[in-house]
Amino acid sequence: MQPFHGRTGFRGALLAAGILALILPGCPNNTHQLRTVQDDFNRINPTFFETADTNALTADQESAYRQIVQKIEAEQLKSVERDDLKVVAYAIDSFSKWRLKDYAAAKTTAEKGLDVFERAGLQTNSRDYGMLLITGGLADYSETFWDYQNWLRDHPNEFMPVDDAAMYADRMAAAMKKIDAVNRPERGLISDVPIVIYANQQQLRVITGILDIWSNVRDDADQKGPVCRWTEQAEILVGQRFPSAADYPGKAQTDELARKIAAVGQSYQCGG
Amino acid sequence: MTNDIFIVVYAIQAAIRLGRKVRTVFEEETRDLGIVLPPVETPDLPQWGVVKAFFEGEGNAFVADSVSIPGRDATPRGLYRQWWQKQSEDRACRDNLRKAYLAIQQGLDPLRSADDVSRGYRPPGSFYAGANALFLVKQWRDDADPKRSPIQRIAGTLIEIAIDYVKVDPTLFSGNGTGDRITRAFLLSLSEVDFAESDYDDLLLDVMRASLETFRVHTDIVISEEHLAALLRQVSRTLAGAIDTAGKSGDDDKLRALYRLRREVLQDIIRVSAKTASENMTAFVGVADSCEEQLIENVFTAVLDTVATESDLTNRKTLTDIYTAALRAVAQNPALLLPESNGDRSQVLLRNLIAGIGSELAHSSSSEPPGILTPELGKDIIEVALQVLSDHLPTLADPGDPEKQLLVDALHGMVLSLHDDFHAKKKMTALLDGLFTREQLVNLTQIVFSAVSRTPDGLLQCVDDDSRCSALAQIIGAVAASISADAKQFLSGDNYLDLFEVALHAFMVNPDRLLSLDSTDPADNAMARVIAAVVNAVVKNAESGGRNLLNGDLLVAAVKTALAVVSKNVDGFAREPEIVSMVMDRLLNAAANVLANELDAESLLLALGGILREALRGREVLDQSDADLILSHLAHA
Numbered sequence: 001m002q003p004f005h006g007r008t009g010f011r012g013a014l015l016a017a018g019i020l021a022l023i024l025p026g027c028p029n030n031t032h033q034l035r036t037v038q039d040d041f042n043r044i045n046p047t048f049f050e051t052a053d054t055n056a057l058t059a060d061q062e063s064a065y066r067q068i069v070q071k072i073e074a075e076q077l078k079s080v081e082r083d084d085l086k087v088v089a090y091a092i093d094s095f096s097k098w099r100l101k102d103y104a105a106a107k108t109t110a111e112k113g114l115d116v117f118e119r120a121g122l123q124t125n126s127r128d129y130g131m132l133l134i135t136g137g138l139a140d141y142s143e144t145f146w147d148y149q150n151w152l153r154d155h156p157n158e159f160m161p162v163d164d165a166a167m168y169a170d171r172m173a174a175a176m177k178k179i180d181a182v183n184r185p186e187r188g189l190i191s192d193v194p195i196v197i198y199a200n201q202q203q204l205r206v207i208t209g210i211l212d213i214w215s216n217v218r219d220d221a222d223q224k225g226p227v228c229r230w231t232e233q234a235e236i237l238v239g240q241r242f243p244s245a246a247d248y249p250g251k252a253q254t255d256e257l258a259r260k261i262a263a264v265g266q267s268y269q270c271g272g
Numbered sequence: 273m274t275n276d277i278f279i280v281v282y283a284i285q286a287a288i289r290l291g292r293k294v295r296t297v298f299e300e301e302t303r304d305l306g307i308v309l310p311p312v313e314t315p316d317l318p319q320w321g322v323v324k325a326f327f328e329g330e331g332n333a334f335v336a337d338s339v340s341i342p343g344r345d346a347t348p349r350g351l352y353r354q355w356w357q358k359q360s361e362d363r364a365c366r367d368n369l370r371k372a373y374l375a376i377q378q379g380l381d382p383l384r385s386a387d388d389v390s391r392g393y394r395p396p397g398s399f400y401a402g403a404n405a406l407f408l409v410k411q412w413r414d415d416a417d418p419k420r421s422p423i424q425r426i427a428g429t430l431i432e433i434a435i436d437y438v439k440v441d442p443t444l445f446s447g448n449g450t451g452d453r454i455t456r457a458f459l460l461s462l463s464e465v466d467f468a469e470s471d472y473d474d475l476l477l478d479v480m481r482a483s484l485e486t487f488r489v490h491t492d493i494v495i496s497e498e499h500l501a502a503l504l505r506q507v508s509r510t511l512a513g514a515i516d517t518a519g520k521s522g523d524d525d526k527l528r529a530l531y532r533l534r535r536e537v538l539q540d541i542i543r544v545s546a547k548t549a550s551e552n553m554t555a556f557v558g559v560a561d562s563c564e565e566q567l568i569e570n571v572f573t574a575v576l577d578t579v580a581t582e583s584d585l586t587n588r589k590t591l592t593d594i595y596t597a598a599l600r601a602v603a604q605n606p607a608l609l610l611p612e613s614n615g616d617r618s619q620v621l622l623r624n625l626i627a628g629i630g631s632e633l634a635h636s637s638s639s640e641p642p643g644i645l646t647p648e649l650g651k652d653i654i655e656v657a658l659q660v661l662s663d664h665l666p667t668l669a670d671p672g673d674p675e676k677q678l679l680v681d682a683l684h685g686m687v688l689s690l691h692d693d694f695h696a697k698k699k700m701t702a703l704l705d706g707l708f709t710r711e712q713l714v715n716l717t718q719i720v721f722s723a724v725s726r727t728p729d730g731l732l733q734c735v736d737d738d739s740r741c742s743a744l745a746q747i748i749g750a751v752a753a754s755i756s757a758d759a760k761q762f763l764s765g766d767n768y769l770d771l772f773e774v775a776l777h778a779f780m781v782n783p784d785r786l787l788s789l790d791s792t793d794p795a796d797n798a799m800a801r802v803i804a805a806v807v808n809a810v811v812k813n814a815e816s817g818g819r820n821l822l823n824g825d826l827l828v829a830a831v832k833t834a835l836a837v838v839s840k841n842v843d844g845f846a847r848e849p850e851i852v853s854m855v856m857d858r859l860l861n862a863a864a865n866v867l868a869n870e871l872d873a874e875s876l877l878l879a880l881g882g883i884l885r886e887a888l889r890g891r892e893v894l895d896q897s898d899a900d901l902i903l904s905h906l907a908h909a
Contacts, residue, residue: 035302042308055313084303092307099310124303131309138312145313157364202312209313215320215370218360227321267321 030079034089037071040064041092055145057099065096072096083120087113091128094135101146103139110135130182130195134202137178141206144171148213159218169210169226176206183241192243197250200241204257207234211264224268231265234258284455317370318377326373327356334372433481441488453497454483460501461508475515475534479508482539490543495550503545506569511538514576530576533591540592541572544599552603567606571598574622578630593651598622601658607665608658621674625661628680629654636687643691644704645683645713652714653683656721664725681732681739682724686717688739689748689794695756696795703755712765716772720744723776730783731776740792743783747775749794750787754803760814762807762823770825774832775799782839798845802838802852806831809856818864821873829877830856837884844888854894855884862898870906879905 044064057065072093080086090113097106113132117125148168151160160168182189182199189196210230214223238258242248265271327335335356338349350356352372355365444451458480483504487493495503511534518526545568575595602608608622633650636643645653657679661668668678688694692701708716724731724744731744739745751771755763763771778786778799786799794800810822810830822830834852838845845851859880863871871879882905886893894901 031299031302035305038302038305038307042306044310055316082299082303085299088303095309127307141312155363157362159363198309205312205314208319209315211319212315212317215315215317215366216363220321220324223321227319264319264321267319267325 030075030081031085033071033075034080034085037068037089037092040068040071041096044068055149062100065100068096069093069100083116084122084124087117087120087122087125087128087132090116091131095131095138098135098139098142101142103143106139107136126189126193127195129187130189130193130199133182133187134179134199137175137181138202139175140178141172141175141202141209144168144175145209147171148209152216160213160216162217162222165213165217165222166226169213172206172210172213176203179203179206180241191241192245192248194249197242197248197254200237201250201254201257203237203241204234204254204261207231207237207261208257211261220268224270227268228265228270231261231268231270234261284452317367318373320366320370323370323373326376327352327369331373331376334376335369433477433484444484444488450487450491451484454487454500455480457497457500458483458504460497461503461505475512476508478534478538479504479511479542482542486539486543486546490547493543493546493550495546499549500546503549503568504542506566507538507542507545507572510569510572510576514573533576537591541595544592544596545572548596548599548603552600567602568599571595571602571622574598574620574626577623578627590647590651594626594654597651597655597658598626601655601662605662605665608662608669621669624675624677625657625680626654628677629657629683632680632683632687636691639691639693641692641701643687644701644708645687645690645717649710649713649717652710653717656714656718657683660718660721660725667725667728678724678728678732679721682720682744683717685732685739685742685744686720686748689745690752694740694745694749694792694794695753696793700752700756704752707755707768708765712769715769719769719772719776720748723780727780727783731779738792741789743779743787743789746787746789746794746797747779747799748772750797750800750803751775753794753800754807757804757807757811760811762810762814762827764824767824767828770828771803771831774828774835775803778832778835778839781836782842785842786835786839798838798842799835801849802834802845803831805850805852806834806856809853809860813857813860813864818860819868821860821863821871821876826873826877830880833877833881834884837881837888841885841888848888848891851887851891852884854891855880855887858894858898859883859902862902866898867902870903875906 044061072089080089090109094106094109094113097103097109110132113128117129117132122129151164151168179199179202181187182196183191191197191200207230211227214226217223235258238254242251242254333350334352335350336347337353338346352369355368355372358365359369360366441451443449462476483500511530515527515530515534518530549568572595575591575598578594602622630647630650633645633647633653637646661679670676690700690704692699694700731747732742734740734742751768754771755768786802787797791797795804807827810827814820834856838852848854859871859876863876879902883893883901
């Protein structure tokens, strides 16, 4: 995976930054403010891997997301004139609410954003469109994940009953299906579009979550069936949903996830 | 590089001309900006099947039971045996095994091949790191070179700054306006600066802002782009170097002071540098990185070295004034930097001078009671010192030992000898404080420094390294001691300055007889006794109703006459230490009484020299009547 650069290319930076000032007479500042929110959003996310626990938000991250939501809802959505910029704002807003575990609000915001996108008939914003499409699935998965984590915390010594495991796994699977909606042909998004790659990688992560559920069931015999089904599902996902090109953005991450899941299948001697 | 410069300047022009188009493009840029998306939550522990396979296989030793083999020692139980035995009964034990597996794999990670997928499990460290890497979702491909030049890193912000200035003054960037030229000069200055890392991008932008503001306000400064580029390069490089050094040495106080300087004084530094360079082009023009080109850098370095070490010198105006004085002095006499003989120590002389003066003044100010020479005088005293040093460099500076600072030693002598501790009367400092204005104190310093420049060894040499025994300290102490005798304030501050000059001159004429350098008490030496005798006699006469003929300049003249005469017969004075008082008393009494008609101040002074000369040979001359004693000397005029 290429290192993350917080800056754009040289010529793009010249143009973007030169235009960024926008203190020419008559230029509104709302686009500039939206740009600021984007920068704030981008600054939070690389910090996820600076803490040992990569799942829970730190106080700083939580505060940063809340400020983003507040800024967007107090200012940008009201003042941004162009529909394509509104969609950007809705996408960032919905993802921020998702990370804040405000799942219902995240889904509602995503629906609003999708509504704007579709009524405006936008041909741009594939990334934001994709984000809005998958927000519901991401929110459902996260909600399930934390419910499942709470069960583990409340039952530190107990193994999960098979029925409970199946219930959580099914919820995650349902969430995964929602995320997979980004791949539907009618959405007009193709497999090598970055947001689609991102969405499909999240599906692989969801599978790792499902596999983890079955780790907490007592007997190997109860584990094997679901594990083998899901490792096979992952293999199909990798073969069908990701670009076939020798290289694409995030390929290294995809390969790592796929190897990890395949290793699980091998440990259960699935397919043999 | 040239292309980059052109692009930046063009972009500024383009951004201004595009107007509405600019807005549209910006909105589209905003829409298409890459966004970093976080991953969904993932399990922290490896999947159980992988863990179990490990402990059943190559990791079995960790969980195996102790095995008893006949004839051999039993194998120890595996470290995690207990958990292993209970992993199907207690989920906590299973979780512990998963954690243990994670730890083992992280420890073994360097030994595993990242590409090896033949085994059923892989090091989870790299696993999770790779799997959890963040995802930048962009609309376009970024093929930017990671090793971007400073121009490329800061180009966008440069344009922002320039557009800010256009709002204030549109003519600044009118095509070949001041702003255009400054921008080109600034960008040129980056070409040879080693700012490979982005740590100093903010500093560079500060230099740019300061430059634009300087030249927007001070339109009278005329300097070519090339020279401005060299100047800005030196300023940027020097400040970055100082910050880097302070950072690496962990000197937090200095770092804070440097950042404050950058925030408050940078514009002044650039203004002074440009103005001085434009007024002294022959001094500052040379090939790139020649001694001439490095003058600004070396002077700035010398001044920066004092930042935080002498905090009282580092308020904005003082620092700017010191830098101005130093740069001008160096422009007049580049040898102040001793470039050829000292290489990269070329600013040591200057730095030590400035720092030494600051240190002495700080010490004076922190004494109990505080001395009259304080850091508020720092800038003026440094200016005086630089001028004197520049005029007498061969005498006052040793290229082989730039740490040696004779003027700082002289200042030390002044601080010492003007303080209460040096005088038996402990209220000296208060007396001096009430007597001298700031300007007079600076003038006193000028007098002292000039004297030292003429005879440094004579004035500064100490007995047993005790500064109190130096001639300078004794002379200043002698004059200062007379102030306490001057109860009626017959002498003003300016008069005392004249008195200092008189005393210093008397020493020059007779360096080894008027002072006793074996004692630390200035009252012990002949010079002090002579001065005191004259002043005391005048005061006593005035108190008893005399005519008050000798005050101000005339009293100084009387002291001068007395010192000159005693200097020619010190032995006579040593035999009759009261002789000066006796002669003065006779004259002043006569002027007030029997010879009131004949004696005015001038004739009194005339008679003083002659009578004192005769009295030093033999006091019996004073046995004559006033008329016989005095009138004969008036007749000789």
